[in-house]
Amino acid sequence: METVVDVVGNEEAKVEESEAAINKITPTSLQKISDPVVYQLVRVDGNGRLVPATEDEVMAVEDLLEDDKSENRFVSNSGQTVECNTNCRHDLDELQFKASEGLPLDIVKLDAENPNVPPNPVADFEKQSVSPWAPTADYGSIQLEGSSKPSNGLVENGTSTSAVGTSSKPDFSMLKGEIHLDNLTVKELQETFKATFGRETSVKDKQWLKRRIVMGLTNSSDFSTTTLVIKDNGVVKKGKEETCNRAEHNISMDPEVGSTSENLESPPSCHDNQTENHSNATGMGSQNYSMVDNYGSEDANTEQRATKRVRKPTRRYIEELSEGESRDSCAKLISSVGNHVYGQPSTNVCVTPVQKVGLDGRWLIRRDSFGGSGVQVPYVSRIRRSRPRENFMTLVPITSSDKLYTERKVELEKELKNLESYENNSDDDVVTMPAASGRMRRKHHRPWTLSEVVKLVEGVAKYGAGRWSEIKRLAFASYSYRTSVDLKDKWRNLLRASFVQLPAEKGMQVQSSRKHASIPIPAPILLRVRELAEMQAQVPPSFSASKFAGHTGSDRSSVHE
DNA sequence: ATTAGGG
DNA sequence: CCCTAAT
Numbered sequence: 001m002e003t004v005v006d007v008v009g010n011e012e013a014k015v016e017e018s019e020a021a022i023n024k025i026t027p028t029s030l031q032k033i034s035d036p037v038v039y040q041l042v043r044v045d046g047n048g049r050l051v052p053a054t055e056d057e058v059m060a061v062e063d064l065l066e067d068d069k070s071e072n073r074f075v076s077n078s079g080q081t082v083e084c085n086t087n088c089r090h091d092l093d094e095l096q097f098k099a100s101e102g103l104p105l106d107i108v109k110l111d112a113e114n115p116n117v118p119p120n121p122v123a124d125f126e127k128q129s130v131s132p133w134a135p136t137a138d139y140g141s142i143q144l145e146g147s148s149k150p151s152n153g154l155v156e157n158g159t160s161t162s163a164v165g166t167s168s169k170p171d172f173s174m175l176k177g178e179i180h181l182d183n184l185t186v187k188e189l190q191e192t193f194k195a196t197f198g199r200e201t202s203v204k205d206k207q208w209l210k211r212r213i214v215m216g217l218t219n220s221s222d223f224s225t226t227t228l229v230i231k232d233n234g235v236v237k238k239g240k241e242e243t244c245n246r247a248e249h250n251i252s253m254d255p256e257v258g259s260t261s262e263n264l265e266s267p268p269s270c271h272d273n274q275t276e277n278h279s280n281a282t283g284m285g286s287q288n289y290s291m292v293d294n295y296g297s298e299d300a301n302t303e304q305r306a307t308k309r310v311r312k313p314t315r316r317y318i319e320e321l322s323e324g325e326s327r328d329s330c331a332k333l334i335s336s337v338g339n340h341v342y343g344q345p346s347t348n349v350c351v352t353p354v355q356k357v358g359l360d361g362r363w364l365i366r367r368d369s370f371g372g373s374g375v376q377v378p379y380v381s382r383i384r385r386s387r388p389r390e391n392f393m394t395l396v397p398i399t400s401s402d403k404l405y406t407e408r409k410v411e412l413e414k415e416l417k418n419l420e421s422y423e424n425n426s427d428d429d430v431v432t433m434p435a436a437s438g439r440m441r442r443k444h445h446r447p448w449t450l451s452e453v454v455k456l457v458e459g460v461a462k463y464g465a466g467r468w469s470e471i472k473r474l475a476f477a478s479y480s481y482r483t484s485v486d487l488k489d490k491w492r493n494l495l496r497a498s499f500v501q502l503p504a505e506k507g508m509q510v511q512s513s514r515k516h517a518s519i520p521i522p523a524p525i526l527l528r529v530r531e532l533a534e535m536q537a538q539v540p541p542s543f544s545a546s547k548f549a550g551h552t553g554s555d556r557s558s559v560h561e
Numbered sequence: 562a563t564t565a566g567g568g
Numbered sequence: 569c570c571c572t573a574a575t
Contacts, residue, residue: 444569469563484563489569492566 182210446481448490450532456487457494457529461521465491498524 189209459471468484476482
């Protein structure tokens with residue numbers, strides 16, 4: 001008579017998929033609510049009413065899900081709902097895209113409703129990414145040749161860590177000394193569980209409890225080696241920079257949101273609220289079966305992650321990630337992290353708190369600097385040059401992975417090193433560099449220096465793209481080796497590298513005529529330039545001067561800057 | 562001579 | 569970067 005089914009969601013949530021996952025369902029029982037992605041396990045009784053599913057029922061569903069190797073999976077959610085991660089990339093794509101356009105979706109809605117919450121850097125970035133030619137791009141922003149920290153508002157926002165929800169967090173003070181799970185009684189295990197995940201559980205299955213605890217701890221420390229470590233079965237919390245610590249703590253240990261990375265952007269409070277709202281909306285109230293969903297979904301969630309974690313990056317992935325030019329690597333990262341994001345569409349609103357990490361918050365939103373995949377990806381020299389996908393930037397997840405941040409930094413420094421080497425070596429036209437192997441290096445290859453790039457950008461801004469000879473003559477008078485063609489090429493590369501998709505020449509005829517007029521510099525390019533500038537500012541002069549100690553003060557480089 | 566684009 | 573077609 002009674003059928004256990006899933007349930008609530010709106011059209012946005014691709015109900016069909018969840019149905020497929022659960023196998024048995026009664027579509028007619030679907031009830032729309034405001035939350036797009038939270039599903040709750042309920043039972044439909046004879047009268048058609050929805051009754052919260054019992055623990056056993058949830059477990060049954062869990063089993064079904066475990067057997068189901070499909071893309072669909074249940075993701076643990078707080079309280080009493082089971083969240084169905086439909087893994088709908090398109091949906092998210094669209095969602096985020098819309099969000100970036102300022103449409104009234106959840107993601108952006110929060111900002112409006114919570115003026116106190118700092119602006120979402122990602123949102124900002126996305127906006128600019130979507131509209132590369134937006135006039136908002138302050139041209140003056142590239143005037144940062146020195147070391148001065150940019151002060152304009154490009155993507156820079158001084159967002160600071162904001163308050164994070166504080167509902168039921170793990171309390172490690174509750175963990176006494178070492179943990180020997182095998183020796184613990186059910187009750188003790190439950191307490192440990194609580195200490196680990198910050199929430200009660202009524203599960204009596206020792207095996208499950210142990211596994212859950214271990215996985216929770218292990219994964220947590222894996223994910224965030226900077227914050228938590230498991231030592232002799234004990235949990236040790238390492239001190240760290242406040243922001244990072246906080247963020248990562250949330251990421252790794254917050255059980256309310258599925259216990260890990262999947263929910264990095266979702267502070268407990270947010271989730272709680274959503275859950276509550278949801279419950280209220282459906283008129284079911286919040287019963288005492290909180291462990292239910294936990295039991296099932298979290299399990300699936302954890303296991304899934306565990307599986308994912310093991311997977312090593314493919315060669316292509318490594319190559320592209322290492323390709324330096326941020327955008328590409330990001331696309332890859334996304335694939336590894338994407339699921340986390342997709343898993344919590346409804347909680348994207350909570351992103352903000354975790355964002356401000358790093359020097360000035362800027363790095364956090366750098367495209368390839370983060371991913372939270374926790375997978376070590378070695379650096380390899382760039383090999384292939386592929387054009388990056390267009391809109392992936394909108395999917396960039398926010399995390400606070402020190403690891404990746406470091407990688408990015410190193411990468412940039414490397415680039416800078418080469419760059420400066422040439423700059424200092426400026427005199428004769430770099431001719432063939434006889435490689436040890438005997439093969440000749442490229443004939444005239446002179447990497448663009450920051451100052452050159454800046455000049456180029458300036459020139460384009462002033463005279464317009466296309467006026468290469470003009471720019472060459474006026475802005476590059478002292479650079480004999482840069483031909484107008486070079487300028488053109490470089491500009492083209494900058495555009496590519498910055499993802500600038502030229503404005504579709506559709507009905508915009510008015511604009512086409514202005515092609516060679518003074519144009520606003522695409523924001524992405526400004527970003528890139530600034531990126532270079534910042535990186536340069538961070539490397540002490542001695543660093544680059546050492547290699548070419550011969551000509552330090554008198555060579556052309558001094559003229560350049 | 563310059564530009565735009567493909568290689 | 570180089571080469572080349574087109575202007």
